[in-house]
Amino acid sequence: MSKRQLWIALVLVFGTSPVQAETIQVTIDKLVFSPATVEAKVGDTIKWVNKDVFAHTATVKGGWEVMIPPKATASLTLQKAEAVDYFCRFHPNMKGHLAVTAP
C-alpha cells in the first residue's frame, strides 16, 4: 500500500466514525421501557426490543407512532431534533422520553 492509499484508508476509518449514526436499544419487559429516557442525535436509530407476549406501541401524541409486535423488534430512525414523551397506546401507563439533538 502506498503512503497515499494508507492516508485515504486512515481518513475513511477515522474521518467517518465521529458522524456515524448509532443504534440505541430500548428493551420492553413486563410493560416497562428500559431505559425510560434516551438521549440521541438526529440520524440515530432507536430499536425497541419487545420481550413481552403483548403488542406495544411507541406513540407520540400528535406525532409519530411505531408498532412493536410481541416478541419482536421495531426501529425508528430519528429525523429531527426534538424532545418528546412517548407512551404505549395500548397500555398508556407505559411511558418513555426521547431527547433528540442535532448531530
Place this chain on the structure above:
Amino acid sequence: MFTRHIAALATVLLMGTAPLAQAADKPTDPQIAHIAYTAGTIDIEAAKLAIKTSKTKEVVDFAKDMERDHEAVNKQALDLVKKLKVTPEDNATSQALSAAAKEERAKLAKLEGAAFDKAYVENEVAYHKQVNGALETLLIPSASNAELKSLLETGLKIFQGHEQHAEHVAGMLK
C-alpha cells in the same frame, strides 16, 4: 350489575380482611389461578360481542386490543399452571364473576349503536378497575407461588393500562 359484581368482590375483600376469618378465606393458588383466568375470559367474551356489534372504529379497535391481550395473559396463565402442575379450582368468587358477566352481556346484547358503545366502554372502565382492585388487595398478596405472583403483577400492569385505554376511548365517545 356493577353493584352485584362489586358486592361479590367486596364480600371476598371484607372476608379477607376480617381478622378472625383471615386464614380460612384467603384464596389458595389454584383458586387464584381460576379467578384470574375467569376474569380474563369474561373480558374476551365482552370484546367478541363488541367486535360483532359496534360500528365505531375506536371501539372495535379497543375490543380487539382487549381480546388479544387477555388471550395472551390467559395463555401464559395456562402454561404456568401446567408447569406448576396446579389444577385451577372453581370457587365462589369465580362463580360470582361469571354470573355477573353473563347478566352484563345479556344487557349489552339488547343495545346497539351509540348506546352499545357507551355501555360497553363504561363497563370496561369499571370492570378493569374492579379486577385491578381485587388483584392489588387480595389476589397478589394471597398468592404463595412466586411465579404466579409475578404473572399477576404483570397482569395488573396490563389491566391498569387497559383501564386508562378504556377511559381514553370513553372520553372520545363523549
